Amino acid sequence: MSAPAVVPPRFRRPPHSRIHTEKWAWLFMRASGALLIVLIFTHLFVNLMTGNGISAIDFGFVAGKWANPLWKWWDAAMLVLAMIHGTNGMRLLVNDYARTRWVRRTLKSALAAAFTLVVVLGSLVIFTFDPCPEGAAATDLNAAVCASITHTATTSEAP
Amino acid sequence: MPGGSSLYKSGTGMWMWVAHRTTGVAVFFFLLIHVTDTALVRVSPEAYNQVIGLYKNPFMGLVESGLVAAIIFHALNGLRIISVDVWEWANRHQNRLAWAVWILWIIAMAGFLPRHLGHVFGGE
Ligand code: HEM
Secondary structure: OOOOOOOOOOOOOOOOOOOOHHHHHHHHHHHHHHHHHHHHHHHHHHHHHOOOHHHHOOHHHHHHHHOOHHHHHHHHHHHHHHHHHHHHHHHHHHHHHOOOHHHHHHHHHHHHHHHHHHHHHHHHHHHOOOOOOOOOOHHHOOHHHHHHHHHHHHHHHOO | OOOOOOOOOOOHHHHHHHHHHHHHHHHHHHHHHHHHHHHHHHOOHHHHHHHHHHOOOHHHHHHHHHHHHHHHHHHHHHHHHHHHHHOHHHHHOHHHHHHHHHHHHHHHHHHHHHHHHHHHHHOO
């Protein structure tokens, strides 16, 4: 007998659902993975490799980045994609290792709760961020960002 | 894999799979923590600066290096998985691609580690 031919892998998890959920999940893992490489590698490079890296990260640094809507949306996209990808990945582990229906259900509920909490919290933080909160020590703030904000505020006041 | 009777059975593929799983889980839990620490910017600048200051100590500098190592491995190996799934040639050369993953990982870490550890331990 000749050696068995290597058959290209086909997706093989038990089909629980009617609408090919697992097929879409499989595809999503690959599509989001490809996007996350760009999102995460840029994130790591800008935050840890440029300037003074980790030493330069503080409130003012965040204010500087989020003054630009591009970085807000960058971080939001990373948050949502990584959370869906990661949570779905954890779901695959639960399917593989959790033996009883009760354990499976409990762990999946915990995953769903963690997912909702982190995505909601993270999005709120990004989009309600206040770079110059009242009462904060000026030394903790990003002077340039706050100056440009008071500047726009005063100019828009003068009619 | 000449002579290999299976793609798994403790061959390279299995260890790459174990590493992919482990790094995925580690990065997932870090992400939960990381969103929470970043959320402190909404509490107060002092609170954020204080907690982010913890990331700058030498011990955490090493933990971060481990996390960056994990995500870079997971990302590169993820590309290998994707190409093996969609590309016949890659499917036939999985082991060669596994080497490519490790070589690219070493190159990336060689670029990252000196700089990051310099910031953490060099005090600049
Ligand atoms: C940087 C880009 C990334 C790429 C290219 C990538 C790629 C992949 C791929 C192709 C899979 C296999 C999916 C399957 O078996 O159907 C996977 C699984 C997984 N990923 Fe990622 N991923 C990335 C980032 C992340 C991040 C940021 C997290 C955590 C938040 C994560 C957590 C996981 C987990 C937990 C699994 C499941 C592992 C398993 O089933 O064995 N990944 N990833």
